[in-house]
Amino acid sequence: MVSSPDHAPMPDATAGPDAPRTPHVVVVGGGIAGLAAADRLLSAGARVTLLEATDLLGGKLRAGEIEGAPVDLGAESMLARRPEAVALARSVGLGERLQPPATTSAxxxxxxxxxxxxxxxxxxxxxxxxxxxxxxxxxxxxxxxxxxxxxxxxxxxxxxxxxxxxxxxxxxxxxxxxxxxxxxxxxxxxxxxxxxxxxxxxxxxxxxxxxxxxxxxxxxxxxxENPRTDAVFAGIDGGVGRLPGAVADAVRARGGDIRTQTPVLALTRTAAGWAVRTEREIVAADGVVLANPAWSAAALLAHESPAASTGLAEIEYASMALVTMAFRRAALTDLPGLPDGSGFLVPPVDGRTIKAATFSTRKWGWVDRSAPDLFVLRTSIGRYGEEERLQHEDAELVGASLRDLGAATGLAARPVATEVTRWIGGLPQYPVGHPARVARIREAVAELPALRVCGAPYDGVGIPACIASARRAADEIMATPTLARGTHRDAGE
Known part of the structure; x- marks a missing residue:
């Protein structure tokens, strides 16, 4: 039985009895892919409910602060020479906040x-x-x-x-x-x-x-052959972690229903479409976009598409941690070993703990302007197969970062503030054969009526790639014959 009739597919209340009804699509997952899918579906005339298991939207995009300085605690930049992320940012009112890195040398x-x-x-x-x-x-x-x-x-x-x-x-x-x-x-x-x-x-x-x-x-x-002078990468004043919130606000403003702390427990085909079961209710939908991690999508599709579920379950993930630190800038004035540019990379063959250091104060103008007396940097720790290293206490990860920074640059100052952010199972792996696996998953999913998958496990882990996959999923859902016949499209579409 479907509880809460408000969430069943229903006709447009303002239309006559013979008018096509507005299709209802449920998006599972509130990362940037899920939010982008919701945005696209609304533009195509659907009614949208987005269900996110955690209490935060944005997935691996998360804005934060350290000693009053705005920082990203997840992904910090997006490829600007692909149009999807920049276009989405502009469409939700962040166009004037788009900024290139102040330096790209490393x-x-x-x-x-x-x-x-x-x-x-x-x-x-x-x-x-x-x-x-x-x-x-x-x-x-x-x-x-x-x-x-x-x-x-x-x-x-x-x-x-x-x-x-x-x-x-x-x-x-x-x-x-x-x-x-x-x-x-x-x-x-x-x-x-x-x-x-x-x-x-x-x-x-x-x-x-x-x-x-x-x-x-x-x-x-x-x-x-086509030389370009525009920036390769872009950030957003205050951090790219602002993007999910802006997209969510735009989705809500257009009638989209976003619910956090609402994990999806099961997905079942019905005569009318799909039944999406959460802890509190069963939501009826004409279509479903799965924008959740591969392991979660595998569990939801285990009954309806064993082939897709098996392929999704084979996708492995790596975990990592970001250690963000703020130093008094005066303590670094006599540090000749600190290289110019945005930071440095560390080959794993050298056996160090950190795999990179980013000098946020140098790389992003808004960090520099917001905290002129601070020098903010962050290190990243963790690669595929190194999950055990991330089980260490925050203080141990900070200490290991400081030791490596000291060995690389001579840094001896102590930070005035630190923040450790763990991304457990944060990055899907793309081993040999990944494109073929994704093709098989999509082929199996395509056999299901009005259901598609999108996000980082498929065509790229970058922000533009995730948004592109979300748009593809939304467009394919809305092109399903049963939905396309009943769609009221926005006037501008």
């Missing part, structure tokens, strides 16, 4: 020294060895120069980016460049990560080039 802390991040690479894969002396050994540099003499190796349907690059250019390139860059995005292991999923443009170039160096140059040449 370093690599390796072999006991800080090296400027080399230019002219594709996710750490270089086009030549000219800028790698010092970061790589002389033998490592020489190995790159001989790559074109190697026999061609096909990438096939997919290949590990770490294994392929190591075979062509040597392990040093992977360990000192590719690994720290990919670790910052996926918190994963480069020797497991799918090239097709993580660096698709390089994967496609290798289909027509026998040399990896030539493939990198082809990717760079293609980008040079």
């Amino acid at each position: 370093s690599v802390w390796s072999r006991g020294g800080l090296h400027a991040m080399p230019k002219g690479h594709v996710m750490g894969v270089p086009a030549d060895a000219s800028a790698l002396a010092g970061l790589l050994s002389a033998e490592g540099v020489a190995r790159i120069d001989g790559e074109r003499d190697l026999r061609p190796v096909s990438v096939g349907d997919d290949v590990s980016i770490g294994e392929y690059v190591a075979e062509r250019l040597g392990h040093e390139v992977v360990d000192r460049l590719v690994e720290p860059l990919l670790g910052g995005v996926y918190a994963g292991d480069a020797y497991r990560i799918s090239m097709r999923a993580a660096v698709p443009q390089l994967f496609e170039a290798l289909r027509t080039h026998d040399s990896l160096l030539d493939a990198v140059r082809a990717v760079q040449a293609k980008a040079a």
